Amino acid sequence: MSRYIVIGAGAVGALLAAQWTIARVPVTLVGRGRALEVIERDGVRVRRPGGDEVIEVDVVASIQEARPRLSDAIVLAVKSQDAERVIADIAWVELADGLGVVADLPILTLQNGLATEEFALRRFSRVIGVSVGIPASHLEPGVIVSPGRPVVGVAWIGGYPRPIPAEEERHRGAFTRAGFAAIIEPDIAAAKRRKLIANLRNIVDVFGATSEQQEYAEDALAAEARRVFAEARLAVAPAAWDAPRLDVGPVPGHEPGHLSTWQSFARGTTSEVDFLSGEIVLIARRYGLSAPLNAAVARELGIHAARKGRPGELPLPPEFISGSLLPERAF
Numbered sequence: 001m002s003r004y005i006v007i008g009a010g011a012v013g014a015l016l017a018a019q020w021t022i023a024r025v026p027v028t029l030v031g032r033g034r035a036l037e038v039i040e041r042d043g044v045r046v047r048r049p050g051g052d053e054v055i056e057v058d059v060v061a062s063i064q065e066a067r068p069r070l071s072d073a074i075v076l077a078v079k080s081q082d083a084e085r086v087i088a089d090i091a092w093v094e095l096a097d098g099l100g101v102v103a104d105l106p107i108l109t110l111q112n113g114l115a116t117e118e119f120a121l122r123r124f125s126r127v128i129g130v131s132v133g134i135p136a137s138h139l140e141p142g143v144i145v146s147p148g149r150p151v152v153g154v155a156w157i158g159g160y161p162r163p164i165p166a167e168e169e170r171h172r173g174a175f176t177r178a179g180f181a182a183i184i185e186p187d188i189a190a191a192k193r194r195k196l197i198a199n200l201r202n203i204v205d206v207f208g209a210t211s212e213q214q215e216y217a218e219d220a221l222a223a224e225a226r227r228v229f230a231e232a233r234l235a236v237a238p239a240a241w242d243a244p245r246l247d248v249g250p251v252p253g254h255e256p257g258h259l260s261t262w263q264s265f266a267r268g269t270t271s272e273v274d275f276l277s278g279e280i281v282l283i284a285r286r287y288g289l290s291a292p293l294n295a296a297v298a299r300e301l302g303i304h305a306a307r308k309g310r311p312g313e314l315p316l317p318p319e320f321i322s323g324s325l326l327p328e329r330a331f
Contacts, residue, residue, distance in 0.1 A: 002026070002071045002072060002073060002170075003026035003027060003028060003069075003071070003072045003073075004016075004020060004025065004026070004027045004028075004072070004073055004074075004075050004174065005027075005028050005030060005063070005066050005068055005072055005073070005074050005075065006020075006027060006028070006029045006030065006075040006077055007030045007063070007074065007075065007076055007077060007078060007086060007090070008030070008031075008076065008077035008078035008079075008082075008086075009029055009030070009031030009032070009035040009036065009039060009059070009077075009141075009142075010035070010077065010078070010079070010138050011134070011136040011137065011138035011144055011260070011263075012077045012110055012132060012134060012136065013029065013031075013075070013077030013078070013110075014029065014031075014035070014039065014044045014057075014138070014142065014144050015044075015046065015134070015136055015144045015146055015152065016075065016077065016178060017029035017044065017057045017059075018044040018046050018053075018055040018057055018144070019152065019178035019179050019180075020174070020177070020178050021055050021056070021057045021058075022055060022179075023177040023178055023179075025174055025177055025178065027057065027058065028058045028059070028060060028066045029057050029058065029059040029060070030059075030060055030061070030062065030063060030065075030066055031059055031060075031061070032061060033141075034141040035141040035142055036059060036061055037141075038141040038142035039057065039059045039141075039142045040059055042054065042142060043055050043056040043057060043142070044057055044142055044143075044144065045142060045143045045144070046144050046146050047143065047144065047145045047146065047251050047253075047254060048146055048147065048149075048249075048251065049147055049149060049249030049250055049251055051252070063089075063090045063093050063102060064093060067096035068093070068095050068096060068102055068105065069095055069096055069097045069099070070095055070097055070099040070100060070104065070105070072105055073105055073106045073107070073108065073171070074090070074102065074105050074106070074107040074108065074124075075107075075108045075110065076107060076108065076109050076110060076111070076116065076120070077110050078111075079111070079264070079269075079270065079272050080111040080112055080113045080115060080116060080272050080275035080276075081270050081271065081272055081274060081275060082270065083109070083111050083115070083116040083119055083120075084115075084116075084119040087107075087116075087119050087120055087122075087123060087124075088123075090102045091103040091123035091124065092123075103123045103124050103125075104125075105124070105126075106124070106126035106127075106128055106167055106171075107120050107124045107126065107127055107128070108128045108129075108130050108157075108171060109127060109128070109129050109130065109160075110130045110132050111275070112192075112195065112196065112199050112202075112260075112272060112275065112276060113192070113196055113199075113272070113275035113276055113279050114189065114192055114193065114196060114275075114279050115275055115279065116129075117129050117160040117161075117188075117189070117192075120160075121160065121161070126159075126164060126167060127159070127160045127161075128157060128158070128159055128160065128164065128167055128168065128171055128188075129157070129158055129159075129160045129185075129188035129189070129191075129192060130155050130156070130157050130171075130175075130188075131155070131156040131185065131188065131191045131192050131194075131195045132153060132154070132155050133153055133154040133155075133195070133246070134146075134148065134152065134153030134154070135147055135148050135153070135246070135248045136148075136152075136153070137254070137263065138260075138263060139263055139266060139267065145251050145254050147248045147249050147250070147251050147254075148246050148247070148248060148249075149246075149247050149248075149249050150247070151179055151180055151181045151244065151246060152178070152179040152180060153179075153180050153181075153246070154180060154181045154182075154183070154240075154244070154246060155172075155175045155180045155181070155182045155183070156183050156184075156185040156188065156191045156240070157171055157172050157175065157182060157183065157184055157185060157188070158184065158185035158186065158187065158188030158191065159188070160188050160189065161189070163186060168184050169184070172184055181244045181246070185237070187235060187237060189234075189235075190234075190235040190236055190237040191237040193229055193234060193235070193236045193237065194236050194237040194238075194239075194240070196225065196276065196279060196280075197222050197225050197226065197236065198222075199276050200218060200221040200222055200225060200276060200277065200294075201214075201218045202260055202261035202262070202272075202276065203221070203261055203273055203276055203277055203297050203301065204217045204218045204221065204297075204316075205261060205262045205311070206261055206262050206265055206301060206304075206311045206312075206314070207297075207312075207314050207315065207316045208312040208313060208314060208315055209315065209316045209320075213316055213320065214316075216320065217293075217297075217316055217320040220293055220320065221277065221293055221294055221297065224280065224291055224292075224293045224294055225280045225291075225294065228280055228283055228284045228287075228289055228291050229283070231287065231289050232283055232284075232286075232287040232289065234283070260272070261273065261276070262311045265304075265305070265309070265310060265311040266310065266311055268308060268310075270305070271301060271302070271305040273297070273298055273301045273302060273305070274298065274302065276298075277294035277295075277297050277298040277301075278294075278298045278302075280294040281294050281295045281298055292319070293319060293320070296317040296319055296320075297316075297317060300314060300317055301314070
């Protein structure tokens, strides 16, 4: 039976490994550092509305230790900013059965933003993009808060740069067994652009601002992103009306609220901003357009991350203070 090798033991990777283990889908999790140590010793603790569950997963320290075989598939669950390095590190590792290298396997890319599929396509011939919507939190190694119900999340799955029907259906079934609502997406790049617009609220969440200021900034960033995509003639998937209802239930002892980029700043790890607002800036510059709002937040948070700053310490850039933003700059 084919196995998933999940690389990255954060919120999505550790949860997927736990869910597949529960469903008896063969899976090996590749972790590192403190997360590896905790999961090896204690398993993955998933905190749900109905109580905590501890799942012992097969976890190793490297792709070599996972002993990949030709029947396996790679699930890349690291952050966007780490994806290119990890892809380069694993691609040419020889398979344990002597039948090729890791790049001969299918790779599922779970990252936000638009860059990872291109990184993967340089080395992997079968790239399956996955746009994941999941209300998970991860502030402590080996502990994942998963309040979603009746499904843990939603996964839109599609071959890149074009559909790969057999692969898509295979992985859709596996995500369904893991407790996700899984949907085949005919244009995964357009679906990831839709997700990128939604993810811009992750950036606003890092700033210290009132709820009104945050809402104003979020709307302005999203409007600017839509304008850039439209002027660059890059399709954005329509609103996901086909997604099943996903309720977020209360988890005892957990205070819900902050999003994944805030969580990264809180943990003092690297920032995904270059692949969120920074991606909008890249497209704008490539096509001779402008994206001053996304450029402003990418610059401010890039500097803040380099200084090891914490969430809530920065005010929004002056352009976002309610009433000071000219309408034509937002749209």
